[in-house]
Amino acid sequence: MPKVYPNAHDPNETTAKSTEIPRHISDRQVEVLTVWKKSLIFNCDGYTVFDTKGNLVFRVDNYQSGKKEIVLMDGIGKSLLTIRRKRLSLVDNWMVFDGETSVSPIFLVKKPVNFLASKNLAHVIYCQSNNKNLIYEIIGSYAQRQVAVYDIRKRLVADIQRKEAKAGVSFGGDVFSLIVQPELNQTVAMALVILMEQMFGLRRSISLG
16 A cells, blocks of 8 residues: 655645636645545544645544544644534534534534535535624535635635556545635644545544434
8 A cells, every 4th residue: 555644845745737717826825635534543443644745644543432522632632623424404404613612613514405406515614603694605525535725716725636656656535635825723624624525425434312
């Protein structure tokens, strides 16, 4: 299997380029993260995320049957965001909270009712104000690992792409790239990746009942 974590000096590693998703050009630094759908803890599902230097930046280790929430942590295990599914909803609605709290969500991610008829996967709505405002729109195909996140000004702020080696060796769907523009917080971007898996992943193994 190819090496999962990236190396800035490794000429044999690249990110598969999408021909369908437009790219947003920014003068500030763009972060490219490698997302691995695997926990570093034995016999535990989750996520492990590296930056371009191979540093561990995010992890999820609590993908276990019976869990009612998903906690996104930094590389040393500090809780950053808690993700919970909204009860009594006809479609997938997810709430995202700061740290390990479960009061006053920061934002809500909703799957459109007619998502099968379009490439619109989800809407991200800001909840920390009197008026709940749409802040991001997610389009594309998560199954193909071609997903783009746009802000309300139609600027690309993050995208998911397949990750491949130049030699043609595929990493498969469990390893992919998350490209984050400076306009979007990396933690929020990773939370959206987790939610794409919950909404559209083939192996929805986490139980939130």
